[in-house]
Each structure stands twice: as C-alpha cells, then as structure tokens.
Amino acid sequence: MTGGAPGGRATSAPLMGRDAEPTLFELSSPGRVAANFRATGLPEWTAEDLVPAAHLRNEPTPVAEVSERDLVAHMTRLSHRQFSVDLGAYPLGSCTMKYNPKLCDDAVARAGLADVHPAAPPRLTQGWMALFADLEEALCRITGMAAATLQPPAGAAGELTGLLLMRAFHGAAGEDGRRRRVLIPDSAHGTNPASVTLGGYAVTQVPSDDRGCVDLDALVARLDDDVAGIMLTNPNTLGLFEEDIVAIAGAVHEVGGLLYYDGANLNAILGVTRPGDMGFDIVHMNLHKTFAVPHGGGGPGAGPVAVTERLSPFLPGPRPVRTDRGPSGPSSGLQGAYEWVEPERSIGRIHSWHGNALALARAWSYILANGGDGLRKVSDAAVLNANWLRHRLRGAYDIPFDRPCMHEFVASATNLKRDRGVRALDVAKRLLEEGFHAPTTYFPLVVEEALMIEPTETESPQTLAAMADALLRIAGDTAEDARNAPRTSPVGRVDEARAARQLIPTWDARPAEGGSPPIGPQGLSEQRF
Amino acid sequence: MTGGAPGGRATSAPLMGRDAEPTLFELSSPGRVAANFRATGLPEWTAEDLVPAAHLRNEPTPVAEVSERDLVAHMTRLSHRQFSVDLGAYPLGSCTMKYNPKLCDDAVARAGLADVHPAAPPRLTQGWMALFADLEEALCRITGMAAATLQPPAGAAGELTGLLLMRAFHGAAGEDGRRRRVLIPDSAHGTNPASVTLGGYAVTQVPSDDRGCVDLDALVARLDDDVAGIMLTNPNTLGLFEEDIVAIAGAVHEVGGLLYYDGANLNAILGVTRPGDMGFDIVHMNLHKTFAVPHGGGGPGAGPVAVTERLSPFLPGPRPVRTDRGPSGPSSGLQGAYEWVEPERSIGRIHSWHGNALALARAWSYILANGGDGLRKVSDAAVLNANWLRHRLRGAYDIPFDRPCMHEFVASATNLKRDRGVRALDVAKRLLEEGFHAPTTYFPLVVEEALMIEPTETESPQTLAAMADALLRIAGDTAEDARNAPRTSPVGRVDEARAARQLIPTWDARPAEGGSPPIGPQGLSEQRF
Amino acid sequence: MHFVPHTEAEVAEMLAALGLASVEQLFDVVPAALRLAGGLDMADGLAEADVAGRFDAYAAANRPVGADLVCFAGAGAYDHDMPSVVNRLAYRSEFVTAYTPYQPEVAQGVLQALFEYQTLVCRLFGTDVANASLYDGASACVEAVNLAVAATGRPEVWISRGVHPHWRQVMTTMAVGTGHHLTDIALDDGLTSWPESGLPGAILVQSPNYLGCLEDVGAAGELARRLGALLIVAADPVSAGLLISPGSLGADVVVGEGQPFGAPLSLGGPYLGLFACRREHVRRLPGRLVGETVDTGGRRAYVTTLRTREQDIRREKASSNVCTNQTLMAVAFLVHLAWLGTSGLRELALRCARGTRYTREALLVIDGVEPLAGAPTLREFAVRTPLAADILVDRMADEGFLAGVALGEEYGGGLLVAVTEKRTKAEIDAYVVAFEKVVR
Amino acid sequence: MHFVPHTEAEVAEMLAALGLASVEQLFDVVPAALRLAGGLDMADGLAEADVAGRFDAYAAANRPVGADLVCFAGAGAYDHDMPSVVNRLAYRSEFVTAYTPYQPEVAQGVLQALFEYQTLVCRLFGTDVANASLYDGASACVEAVNLAVAATGRPEVWISRGVHPHWRQVMTTMAVGTGHHLTDIALDDGLTSWPESGLPGAILVQSPNYLGCLEDVGAAGELARRLGALLIVAADPVSAGLLISPGSLGADVVVGEGQPFGAPLSLGGPYLGLFACRREHVRRLPGRLVGETVDTGGRRAYVTTLRTREQDIRREKASSNVCTNQTLMAVAFLVHLAWLGTSGLRELALRCARGTRYTREALLVIDGVEPLAGAPTLREFAVRTPLAADILVDRMADEGFLAGVALGEEYGGGLLVAVTEKRTKAEIDAYVVAFEKVVR
Ligand SMILES: Cc1ncc(COP(=O)(O)O)c(C=O)c1O
C-alpha cells in the first residue's frame, strides 16, 4: 500500500518492541482528515471573498494528514516512551520532582476556572481574583514577606522580576546609576547570572568556602556601595544551609544592597524558617517545585515573587486586591469584592495577562490540602530522606561536603572515575536501568563529576533503600558495564554531538538524500534477546 | 529498610526494565495511609456505640496500606504492561476492536449524567429517559425492529433475555410446554448454547455446509413443532453472509419458531441490510463492539435487545416512554415528558436498574457522531479491509472458505502446522512481537488451527499492509522461531497449565512456603540484550 | 463526524487489488431483496461540538445529586466521595480500550489488577475465591442461586424479603428459564423469619438488608447447614469495614453490589456484581478467574484460569453464559478501595454509621415519623412518614433534597434513608428542617 | 490531607540509622534565632473533598464563557472549540509529570513531540527553526527583540502600535534591564505608518494586528532590509491557515501567542509563546531546541541540542535566562493542530473569517456603530460605539454576552470584537439584537 507509515503498528511501544515511533509526517496520507466543525448556518463565503489577494496564500499550509485513530495511537505510544514521576522515583537534584496529587488536577478542571476570559471585567472574574488573593497571602506567610506578584510564569522570570524590583528600588533612591553589580555564589544556578545580565547588572562571583557555603570574608571583600544586591538560595545548591546567613544579610544591607532569595530550594524549610526571617528582601518561589505543580516535560510552571513592605510599591501590576465593598458578581460565599490595582510605583507588567493562572490554582489546591501542618511535614520528610540516603552512600561515593544536608545533597563520582573510569554520566545511565531516573549531573559546577540527589518527601523509605542498593551496585560496576548503559530503554545512548554537528531541527530540515535514519530495524532483528 | 517493596522503582515498566510489578500487598507498609475524609461536624460515636457487639468485627478488615504516590505509580506501571486499541491494531475476530472516539468519553463525563440516582423520581431524570428513548429508536431503525429494551448489560445477557422472550411468546400461545428445542449452528459463539441452557431449552446443533454456511437441508431435517426457534449471527462467525437466510427464516417460521439474531457481527451490515428485513424476530446488539463502547479489559458492555411488534408486549420493564404531556422537570429543549412504563406482558426485570447507562450513552454519542451516512461508511470500510487482508494472505495461510467475506474472515495455520509445526497459537504470539495484537484463535470450532481476523474499519490501509507483511514473515518462520515468541513483551509465554494445576486465585492463597515466584531478577541479569 | 481513515484514492487502490469496481460490489453476497434501499433512515453525522451540545441538553434535563439536590437516597446505589485517583488511574486508556486478557503476555496490567481485585473481595467477605466481576448485584444473586442449586441438586430456593426487591425480581425473571422454585421469606420487625424445616438448595439473606437492618447471618448459616442448603449472603462492601465477615459466619457464597467503590450513581450502571465463594465451589464459579503463575523465564505472571468452566469451552454445559463482564469497574473498585486502605475502610464505614444514627434520631423526633422496624441498622434505615413517601420525595426535591427512596407495598410503604460519609451535620440539619416543613 | 508516606515507625528507624533522636535535630544547622516558633501561621490541611468544595466556590464566583455568556472577546485569547483528543492525549500523566528531557533515553516521548511541534510552528510561519516554546506572546516578543539587538548591535527598536498593548508593556518593563530604546510607531487607519529612515536594530509588526487589520508585512520586510534591521513579525497561528507566511515575506523572526491551539482561556495562562526564526540566527535562539540524531544502535532518536546557548552552560553570557518553559502547552498545541490537519487548519481560519465578516456587517448596520479602521480585517475587528465600550461590555454581560474587549485610550476607545468558528448564526443574530438594545 502506498503512502504513510502504519499508524496501527505498536513496535515502538516498549511493551511491544524497540523500534522508533514514526513521526506524524510519516503517518500522514494525502487527503486523510480527522477535523470536523460544528454547524453554524453562516454564509459560506470563500477565502477569495474574505481575504484580499495580496494576503491570501494559494497553497494550504502543510500540517499533517492523519486519522484521529492514528493520532491517538501515536501520542499514546510516545507517552510510553517517556519516564515520569507517575512511573517512578525522579531524584533530580534542585528540581523537587515530588508526587503531584491528582486532587490538584481535578481542582483546576472546572469550567468555572478554565473558561474565564482574561479580559473579562472584574465583575465576571471575582472567583479567580479571590483565589489569587488567598494564594498571595499564603505565600507571604510561608516566606515571611509582605506582598507578592503572581505574574512571573517561571523561576527565571521571577528572578528577572526581582532584579528589576531592585533597580526600581535603587532608582527611587536615586542610586540606580551607581549600583551596577550583583553578587552571586559560584554554586548558583545558571538562571541567576543570566537574569542578572538581563537585569542590566554585572555579575560578581563569590567563591564557596571549604564547607560549601558562601565564603563570608570573600563576600565582604566584594561588597561596596556599587553593589545592588546578592542572589542566594538557602539551602544552597549543595543542599547545605548557609549558616552565616544573618551575617551575610547584615553585610549586604550595610552597603545598601538588597538580598534576593532564589526559592528553588524552599522545599527544605517550610514551616522551619522563612527567608524573611533570614533578612531577604525579595523572594521567588518555584511553585512547580515546592508546591507540586507538575513539570509537564519542561513547563508550565509559576514563579511568584514576594517582597518586604518597602519593595511592595514597585511590584508588577495589575494586582488583585480585596476591597471593603461587599461581594459583586456571582459571589457565592466570597468575602468582599476584588479589583485590579496598579501599585503606585510599579515596574510594570511582566506577563501577557496574569501569569500561569491554572498552575497557580493547582499550587493553591496543594497548599490547602497540606495546610500549615502538612507543609512542615513535607520539609521534615524531604530532609530526613536526603540525609538517610547520603548516609547510605557514604564510602561508595565521594561526598565532598559530608555533613548534615537539607532536602538534597551532592555526591561525586570522582572516586569511581579515578578507580575504574566510571563517570557521573555513566552512573546516571546505569540508574535508568535500575528503574530510577538519574540525579542531576555536573551541577553545581563547584563539584567535579557531581551527582546532585534530591529524593523528595513523597518517596517511601522502601524506595530510598532500593535506590541506595542500586547506586551501591553501580559503584561496583566496571567501565565496560557502565558504558553500555542504558540497555533497557527504547533507545540506547543518544549521539548528542551528531545532533549539534548536523543540526536537524525540524522534519523538513532532513538532509535531502538519505533523509532521516530509519524508524528502526523492521520487527525483531534487534529484539532477539 | 524493613517492610514492603519499593513503590518508586520502575523496573516493571517496559520502558525501564523487564521485572514483574509488585502487588499492592507487597507495596504495603503497616500504618501507611492515603485516605482522608471531609469535615462533617458530626458526633464522633465509636464503633462500639454504633454496632451491636454480635455484629462488630474486632480486627479491622485487611485491605492494603499504601501511599497515594505508590498507588499511582503501581497502577500507572500496570497500565504500561497492558496492550490496548490506543496502542495499536487489535484484529480480534468477533470482537470488533475498533477505535473508540474520545468524544464519547467526554460526552458521558457530565455530572448531569453521572451523578443521577437510579431511584430518583422521573421528574428528576427526564434527560436520561429522553436519551434512552432516542437510542432505542435509533437501534430499531438500524435493525429494522419495532421496540427494544436497553437493560441487558452485555451480549450474553441479551441472548438470555431473547430466549426468555421466546418462551413468553410461545407461552402466551399456550405452546411453552411443547417447544423445547433451540437450533444453533456448529459455528456459533459459546454464549449461544450456554444461554439456551439457562433459558431452559435444549440445544440442537445444525452443521455447516462445505461453503461455511448453515446447511439448509440439515436445518430443515431438524425442524419440527417442538422447535422454539433458532439463533443465528449473520454474517456468521466465519465472516460469511448466510445467503439462504430468507429460506431459513421461512422454514423456521413455517414450524412456528422464532429467529434470534446474535448482533455481534452487526458491524458488517450497517445501512446495507437489516435483521428485520431478513426475517429475524429478536435481535441483540453488542454496543461494545459495533458502537464503539470500549471493552474496558473485559467489560462493561451493553447488549440491548430489539424485537418485532408482536414480541414487544413481552419486553422487560420498566421502559422509558415518551408521553404526549408537555416536558416536566428541568426540561431544556426536550420534546415531551417521559415516564417509566411496564409492558403489559413483560418477562420482568433483568438488570438491577436500567442497564449499563453510561455505556448506553457512549454508544448514542457514537451513533450521533456517525449518523446514518457514517454508519454505512463503517461497514463499507470494515468489509473492504477484511477482504483486502484476506486477499493478501492467500497462499501463505490456508483459507478454508476462500470467497468474499464480510467484516472478518477465518484463516488457518493447518498448512504451517503440517509443513513446519507452527500452530495458530505460535502465529498469535509472533504477531505480538510484530507490534499487533493477535487474532482470535481456535474459534470458530469448525475450523482447525483457526485464526479469526477482524481488522475493523478504523485501521488504515497502511496498517493493514504492515499487518499483512508481518503475517507473511511469520508464515516463513521455523517452529523454533515461533516457539520462542513473544520475546519483546514484559513476560514471555505464560504457564497456563501450572495456573490451573496449583490454583492461586488470591494473594492470600499463595503456598505457605516458597510463596509467590519472585517479582523477577533483580536489576539487569535478564536485561542484558 | 466519521472515523474511517481511508481516502478515496486508497479505497480505489484496495478495490483494484480485489478486482472490484465499486464498494457496493463487496456486498454482492447480500441478496438484492434484502438490500436497504436509500440507506438508514437517520440523520447524518454530527460534528464533535454538536454532539457535545446534544449531551449538554440531556444533562440539563436531569437533576443530579449535589449541592442543589443533597442525596439521602441509597437502596443499593450510594452517594460516596470518590478520590481523584480513581478516574485518573482506572480510566487510563490502556485499561479502557483493552479487550478481555486473551493474550496474557501483553495483558499483565489488567490481569494483575484483577488478581488484586479478587484478593480484596475475598478479604472483605472472608472467602477463598472471587471472580473477576459480574454485571451487578442482581446478576450476582442469579449466578449464586444457579451455583447452589447445581451443587445441592435441589431447585428450591428460599429468598429473604430483605433482599433488594429489584434483585428478587431479576431472580424471578431468570427462574422461568432455570425452573428453580423461589420462595419469598417474610420479615418480622425488619429481620427474616426463616421456616424451621424444608428442603431448600439455597438460602439467600442480605445483611445489612434492604431496610438497613443487620440480619443474624450466623443463625441463617446454622439453618442452612441443618437443612443441607448452601447459604448465600448478599453483603455490602462498605459495611464490611465494621461487620464480621459473612464467610466466617458460614456463608458458602457471598455476593454484593460493588457500586460504592469506584462507580458513580449514573442512573444505575455500569456497576459491578461482586461474587465470592468457598474454594470447594471454584469449579462452579461463574465468569472469569485470574490466577498467579510463571512465564517461561520463571518470572511471576498472571493468567485467566480454570477456563473449562466457561461458555466458550463448555458451551451448553458451562457454569454460566457470562462472557463480557464489568472488568473496568473492578479496576476502579480496586483503586478506590486500595486508596481507602485498611484504616480508611473502617473509618468510612464508621462515618456512614455516624451520619445514619444522627439522621435517624433527628427524624424520629418529628411527630408522625416512626421507625419501620426495630432491628438495629448501620448505614441506612426505614421510617413510616405521615405523608406518603413518594409525595414526600417529590416535595423534598423542591427543597433541594433527594429525601430517600419510597418503599413498595410489600413493605407497607415508608421511606428508606441512606446517609454516607459525604453528609455534613449542616446538611443533615437542613434536611431535617425541610422534612419537618414538608410533612407538616 | 498529607502526601508523606512515612509511618512513625519508619521515621524512628531512619532517625536511628542517622543517630538522631528527633526530626527537629535534622534542622540543628538552622540558627535558633531563625527557627519559626509555632510553625506556619496557616490553617491545617483539608481533606480532598473539602479542597474540592473550596474550589467549587471559587468557580461559582466566576462567570465562564459558554451558553450563559457567549464569547465575542479575543484580543489575544480566543474561544475556540477544542477536540476531546487534546486533553485525553496531552494530559496523559507521562507528559504531565515528566521533567525537562535531560535523559533522552527515557524521554523520547516529550522529545519527539517537541520535534514535531517545532516542525509545525515552522510550517505555519515559513521559518527554518523554532524553539520548544516560551512563556507567552509577550515573552516571545521580548526574546525576539533581544535576539535582533544582539544580531544587529543596534539598541533602537521600532514597535508598531498594532502590537498587543500588553506585549508592548512587557517589552517596556524588560527594556529597563536591557537598556534597549523602544519607539512606538503609530497606526494610520488601522495600519502601521513606518518612518522612512532611522537606524533600528529591529522592526516589530503584528499581523493581523491588535485591531484585527492585515498589515503589509512585505513592505515592512523591505523597509527592514533597507535600514539594516531585522524584521520581527508577531503572527496568529489560526490566521496562518489563510495568510501568506511571514517567513516568505521577509520576516527574520516570527513570534506569536499559541493559545488558540490547545490552551483554554483560563484567565490568560498557561498559554505558550511561539518563537521561530531563520537558520542563520539559530545560535542566538532562546530556550530549548530539539534535534534529530541517532542512538548507539543507529536507531533514530531525539535530543535537546545546541545547549551551549543556554543559561545552565553559558550563564551570564546565555542568549536568554529561560529554563522552565511551556512544554506541556506545546504538546497540547501539537495534538490540536495535528487533529485539524492541513485541510482543517484552512477550514478553521475560513470559518473564523466568515463569522467575523457576518458579525461586522450586522453591527455596522446599527446606528452609531462605526468602523474604527478601514483596513481589511480577518478574524477580529474594532468599532466605535455610541456607548462607552466598557459600559457596553458590562451591560452586555447581563444580556448573556461577553461583547468584546474595550480598547484603551491610545486607540481612542472603541470595542474589539472577535468571532471564532464556535459562533453560530443564531448566536450572532442574538448578539446583534442585544447590542442594539444596549446601545439604544
Ligand atoms: C536553583 C534554581 N534556581 C532557579 C531555577 C530556575 O527556575 P525555572 O526553571 O522555573 O525558570 C531552578 C530550576 O531549574 C533552580 O533549580
């Protein structure tokens, strides 16, 4: 039969075989259609009637031509080629891949939330505005801050928002011209320096001391009145609590700088301590880490920014604010009416609308379900799990800063590399075979062959024990063993160099002759094990 | 760590490995809880306060003790160990495993349908009653019948309902005592004879002729006035149209018998011809075949029974009937009001309530989407696919009755068995490796080494071609190759004999010592391919 | 909207390969006289969005239970909270769009889920084996009677009037085919009063029974043993969290309606029939049974077993005609019950009992409202009302409550009221106020 | 409700292994002065059912679009029909609960989906490369300006006032950090009237623009080339079904709001930013890019590539700071657009254009309703109304319509009306009747 690939053949589903999955474009057959449209009764004007010739394309835009059945099979098979939290443990350091409760999926699956137009007048969106106000209040209580913006759609966006808040603050003090530098520890996440640049500041790196924390003397030596502020995460990316944080805050405030808290590691300290108490002025949170918004394969997330009283006039707008007027619109038990307010010295808008609203709502459902008591339990278990696993790996792996950690810790494969040429990368690939996702590797940069492990609180002790056993087994591997991993996944190690060398960014960019590599050996040739 | 299996280890997900999945009971840890309950404000009486001592158990009922996270991972991994239509083609003869449109899932996912109590007064259930009446009317138009009951929850239940209708009909004619036999062709599905027995009748088998159809002479020879009726499916289980159906109907009616139509194969004739036109008196439909109600791993289905005018007084009750009174209850554009009516000579109730309502609603959404034009397209493509595939397999496989078939056909592995000892079972297992589900094997019983293949209309020509290529490859296999299949699935061939010999029907029935076989080799030992 | 992928060009190519000139020719085997001239007398297909519109209209013409119609109705269909995990897991498309697990190598998902389901049903009811589900409570009763009669060779069956009336009606319908003699056994103040003597093949009692009363299952068991009958008990999976299991009280077969776990009310279906029994009866077990075994590599695996009982092999001699069952509902039952867990099941039963006690006491204060039976109840109870129950239910609907289920003549009328863990004190208090207003 | 699986016994066992006496000791590293005495000042956790109750209340306090509020509002957020396959496929938990594909061997699902998404975006816009999504339309504009300024070394940016006002506001906010000089270019009768000369690094035009008018993208392209600037076009993926692609008209970078495919209105997020450009700019591409390659066995595979552009490697020299993006929305976009297919996309655009034409002509019959601009429109249009637009929208809500979006001062007021394929003739006629009533 001429035309496309067989949409009903399942050899790409790991259950059935180890072929690759054809692309939508290979599954296409000219003239095949899934789409259909409701009856409207409107006049059937043609494209020529409706579009000036100068603008009208003469060829239809090529998309794909697949049946609904093949589209469903294609996406379902792709989903079987994808690891996820719902399949198993995902100890990616710094990413907080905890279980995302299903109740949050259902909480936001309401027409009353999903079908609300962002430009509708406030009278029609009171429920959303109340939800935002309630979430903002909770985030402030958790971080010890005075006010927050929910607009930033991710952590990096929150960082940039925070840096622009710094600028606005210093600008208001007539100091914007003078303050040009932002301090960042060498263990910081890449988004921090990148955001500093976009904020129009210069990065000054601060070294870590031999305990893995900010080197206080080095910090002080870099402080001057041209410093706009410092970005820290605490616990830091090594999973260690910055014990000098109060001194650091004092020193930075001393020279008129502000402290920015990167909230990616907030999962460690919920109900234990608050950035506000540590002296931070600006805090971003990754709701897609700490508050169980699922990562969606890379997003969407939400990165609200909370600030102290003195910074609140600069927050982005519009912000939903409760007025003392009675409820308006279809209220149903809301207290008071809400309206959109522009902070008087706002840095302006930073999202097309009001941020990733449904992600924010998910996080709020998670916070409501846990409550103050549950959030503290989260951090207790997250920190307990990390320390227990660190303890189990001692001896088998180098642990550069081997002391009580918070929610995560960084091990290193330097010993394995030295003794038998097994690298962090190999350990990662071997762990996949053992049924666990790999930890974050080669980050933070201050640790060689870094294996950054964050078990999260939702993994059971039994899962931790199995993960520890697997890692100990791997520590005994020969380079040979390790190099061949992973052998259980639908594809083996992927040639990243080739991808960059001969870039194929779309199906249409395939080299004319040869085209793409084959979907895979027909049937079984590769599958006789 | 003591206690349960590691819930976060994914080696049982085919993506990650080939271990078995631990049971819920192995994942349990004493005291672990997922459940939670809403706040009610009710007095907290104890069990002792509420339950007389004579009835109160002193131990809690053992269930399982797993976290929500582990329950989610467990079920998600189990789903990855399960083939389904959404993963690929499923050519199970007689089962009509077509694509189940997602729009039907959404159509029934409405609180206005799902949250309606079955004992609520009609005023509160007008929407459901209208839906039932509309579906009943459509099914009558499709089958050429006068009235129908939607109560039977599956085909077999429909069969028994039909046989009881036969009895009631003959009984009303004072002939119940006399008519003791029901005729059934030797190619019939097992539920037919089983239902006949439960209907209180004796089975008289009618042989097939050398063309694979009912042997008319043999049939006539078996007809007498003690015959209550005959059960047929047309096309029959060989996928062949019973061309003598009019003569058969005449002969059976001649002796006062009734004709029962097993609607399992209705997918072949939608809009082409109707059982009513062929002379059938009673028809059951498998909505979970013809009308895309998904099979759910074995159910639920729906097996409505439609009858001619003269049998309608005997239908089960209550039936939803439109009255000429205006709409009652929250009508919203319904015509007229509906009430539950008991047919005057009803055989009585055959379901706890009104049948598998949500399955019925799904089928109605499917019928609405297809419409009369679409249903005819269904049969056109189903028959075209079957004939094209039969044509491709000619020569490689024996095809006992090699003439134009309807929606399915029966091939045979007798030649492969003879030439190289490859049985129908082996072909089935090899096809799994090729990325397709197996056909129905060893049914119908009239064909040795039967491979009953029903491609359905939703598989594309490309999928059919790939399936044909795979089957042709398999026809060339050595017994060796074939015996080792399947090698790509999470488990290899399963020991059915052992399952029956040493029955382990529950986790608690495992032999005291030894217990269950291991979940599977730790890690990789089996996975080095 | 149509779901056939074939393009016209492809159809032409396929027809050519078959040497046919038109699709119509595919049906040449169908006698001309039988051809449907002009096709089906039905409207053309609708777009997905228009189908949705039609279903919005059906849904709008119903009044679902919820905040606007607070549910106090039960009678075999209960309004329980369902955790999000149930739909998110049980309705994954791998479970929804699979067929019966005929190829175990690629069906371990459904098979293992059913094995775990069977285990849980046996744990609830104190039995050795359970099948992979039947259609509903009624069909489970029918199959249990068939098993018992076959096992004892006695066609006489005693059925307590405390058994759900619809289930008794279905058994009556089916008895016409099987020829069993069913005898209704009356209730006395809510409990079955069994005859002293007779030759029944089966004795069927429900506990808690239709009126919510707790029957003396142990006594029924002794009676059955004495008379040489099998004891069939219809049990409630929620009450199983608090009650002594029927199996330990002498039940040979235990059946039930599985709806409370995993199934929405949905006008009564799809639900699932629970069926469990002593091991000695396993060869008469109706329907599918999953067993544990190993694969060629010695790896643990599951498969449907003892298939020689089934219709596709035994044909007219099969133990039952059931083929398609309610597997997906069994998977949903598994997820819901596993989420509740050991402590959650007990807590659930306890909370239902608390709400029931609280509601019952409050209603009985209203004058003219009298208990219909004196026997102890657990999660449901019956009262006589000054106003005819069906009229009361109708009036209460206007007040925003589904007040309960009106009892039939055989019980002398009255109202059956069920209270689940979903009902708050505030809702119950409001219900009682409305009740008082309506009956006054 | 809590999600920590640990039992007390397990916690004790783990603490013992660590030689600790209490969980509190885990936090000894936190200076006592910083410890939060008494824990968080928040309510305790709620049961799942109670969380649902809270969310019912929020939802009930909104007025979603639908039968009771028929939507004629657009302005970058459109009310399109979404086929069931979108949520059933894109929201499968494997896609929902995966992280960024750092381990390609077990992330081929997301990677291949993104590769297909990138291909579709390029096909819509006539470009060579597209990234794996940005936050929204506004952030895509910001990144495009950053790319263009970096590529040309010119900080001057001309931005048409036809670009969505919110997107311009976000660019203004961000320019404070980057120091770019943004100049608003005014509209003349609905179309941008560019200056003849200057030294812009980038020229940004939206077509169809905020007022729904079709801009002369080709002319803007020539101007850009003449002045040595890059042309950035903000385009609409739906209109792409009918319009000549920006890429073929000389656009260097094409951005857009992806919401129409796969994203519900949801108060404005999560949506997704579409970003595509010519191959020569690929090393300045912000965010993730998936490329095709092979595995060790020569089997086709996908992986994120050219990662040296990204923040985790380039740090302060990265082309952008974006890390988490909107991948799941890109998967939903893929499913929705693939379902529409080649003919469906064109049909969709056509149907939007038909409804728009029909509505516009009907409104202009009402006296006092005047076109705000004369330039041709496609799926959205602006009118001056006798009644202030914000008051009109408010009154129309009481009539059951979301009448449109009130235009700001910079456009001299007026109402922006969008009509999608969802609107029937009956709905539009009713809208016009209500409109007439309200303005009279
Ligand atoms: C420490 C740290 N900071 C910042 C970020 C950036 O957050 P996002 O990816 O949401 O932009 C991350 C997440 O990767 C992180 O781990």
Ligand SMILES: Cc1ncc(COP(=O)(O)O)c(C=O)c1O
């Ligand atoms: C020919 C035939 N008749 C009857 C049946 C029984 O239908 P059900 O499984 O719905 O009881 C089937 C389905 O297996 C069948 O294929």
